[in-house]
Amino acid sequence: MIVCIAEKPSVAREIAQILGARSRHDGYLEGNGYAVTWTFGHFCTLKTPDDYRDDWKKWRLDTLPMIPEKFEIKLIGNKGVKKQFGIIKKLLKSATQVINCGDAGQEGELIQRWVLQHAKYRGPVQRLWISSLTSQAIRDGFKNLKPASDYNNLFYAGSSRAIGDWLLGMNATRAYTLKHGGYKQVLSIGRVQTPTLAMLVTRFLEIQNFKPEPYWELHTLYRDTDFHYEKGRFEKKELGEKLLAQVTGKPFEVVEVKKKNGKEYPPYLFDLTSLQVNANKRFGFSADKTLKLVQRLYEQKIVTYPRVDTTYLPNDVYPKVAGTLQQMTQYSQFTQSLLGKPIRKSSKVFNDKKVTDHHAIIPTGSEKHLSGDEQKIYDAIARRFIAAFYPDCLVAHTTVIGEVDGVRFKATGKEILDPGWRVLYPRKSSSITTKTSQGHNHSPGNTSTKKGQKGENILPEFNQGEQGEHEATLIEKMTQPPKHYTEATLLRGMETAGRKVDDNELRELMKANGIGRPSTRANIIETLFRRKYAFRQKKLIIASETGIQLIGQINNDLLKSAELTGQWEKKLREIEEGTHGAGQFIGDMKTMVT
Secondary structure (H helix, E strand, C coil): CEEEEECCHHHHHHHHHHHCCCEEECCEEEECCEEEEECCCCCEEECCHHHHCHHHCCCCHHHCCCCCCCCCEEECCCHHHHHHHHHHHHHHHCCCEEEEECCCCHHHHHHHHHHHHHCCCCCCEEECCCCCCCHHHHHHHHHCCEEHHHHHHHHHHHHHHHHHHHHHHHHHHHHHHHHHCCCCCCCCCCCCHHHHHHHHHHHHHHHHCCCCCEEEEEEEEECCEEEEECCCCECCHHHHHHHHHHHCCCCEEEEEEEEEEEEECCCCCECHHHHHHHHHHHHCCCHHHHHHHHHHHHHCCCECCCCCCCCCECHHHHHHHHHHHHHCHHHHHHHCCCCCCCCCCCCCCECHHHCCCCCCECECCCCCCCCHHHHHHHHHHHHHHHHCCCCCEEEEEEEEEEEECCEEEEEEEEEEEECHHHHHCHHHHCCCCCECCCCCECCCCCCCCEECCCCCEECCCCCCCCEECCEEEEEEEECCCCCCEEHHHHHHHHHCCCCCCCCHHHHHHHHHHCCCCHHHHHHHHHHHHHCCCEEEECCEEEECHHHHHHHHHCCCHHHHCHHHHHHHHHHHHHHHHCCCCHHHHHHHHHHHHC
16 A cells, blocks of 8 residues: 555545545545645654753753753644554554655745654655645655655754754753753743844844934926936035025036936745745735735635745746646736747746745636635736736836036936836826935825826926026935834845845845754744734834843854854755755754854
């Protein structure tokens, strides 16, 4: 009998249906030579310190560091887990072969391998590796089963991560609790949790210690358009007042009008982090909520595997795109113009080198009636997917330079010439961008605009050499502190190890050094809330007094540096790729903890 082990009962039912295992039993389905059973999350965990040695039961500084000679696993102490594990173990005794049908990722590999290890199964194992749960994907997956050994590095990376977290978490938590917790409060330290908290605390202190300083900007209103002094702000009011006096009462002359046509490429497809960022900005969803919603969509076969960190597709997906678009009947008003002709193939979408185990999150083509929040997430994924195959948005950038008695002013605007992919985002397509010479957005209340033929706001038509009256103003402003993190900006910060990166391609390169994995970042943020180290204030995430005090007690950068934690994360990725040894990583962690 071939035993298939899925990660959830719902997935097991889908697999059993395809395999013809339709006879129901307690904890598994059987038929056609198969038994299909399941886990539900982690069944096994690393043993706790008191499982290894009696003198590790009590929290004492003289027992630190705790470093087991060999790390061992145990079954989680849950009745449901124990019962289901017993069923799996019994099935394994009569198994001629096992097919690991766990989630196709590092965590899924670890869950199933530990179950087989704890059950002492020694027989042959094959791996089902699929990116969606559609019937066709499951059939194709079973036609292309791989030896379990092909995924050994994935398991080594997962177990190294768990051991590294144990070594640091168990030892540092006891050390800081005993030294600074006053025997009353557990001070939890984690390999990813602590540097994430440090990012919040650093931002809080930057804001708290910020001293606003005044500065002045010179504006002038000409033909209902706001122009800004080209050289920027004034640190001293007297300098601004001098120029204001110089330009007041003298004519404004347009000395240069530059129009430059350009393209805006479609946005990148979603990985999990960018989807969480998008949903937080647009809908106010927490990272955890978005993860749960997209996981449900995956289990309903509507989108592909969501716990991914790439925004690209492999080239072998390209032939399937037209079929997927054809099935997306809810969006036929957008897809019809793409069908019946060659689908656009861009290197910003298709790149085999940017895809390892899984590709970007895309629709499968299956459609169902969804709840309101599920529909919001699906709509975001669907529109992003369709937009990827639309033409570029064509824009005209206009820069107008004006001069008053030798003092130069500038206004810039953007006109949408052909919306291209922006037809999928109608609200965003009707906008004007007016910027100061420093690039700061500016929306003066008394500035009017006129509508272009497509409804976009554009600058009025200016002609070189024209002159007229204007109204100059010196505006006093104050420098602003940095903003508290939102979940969106915190997720981006974790992805880039605390560095502010707006460029998509640069961010892709930095992902190797990000802290945490896409699938775990939401849980890390929720952990900070549960432990009262941070709290939500509407959309903002703010470090609590306890969190600030904890980071204040930690003088070791190894524990709180996002950059150093990102370097560990890079080594874990290299273990997964087979270019770094798991033993070396664990040895380095032991040395660091010691």
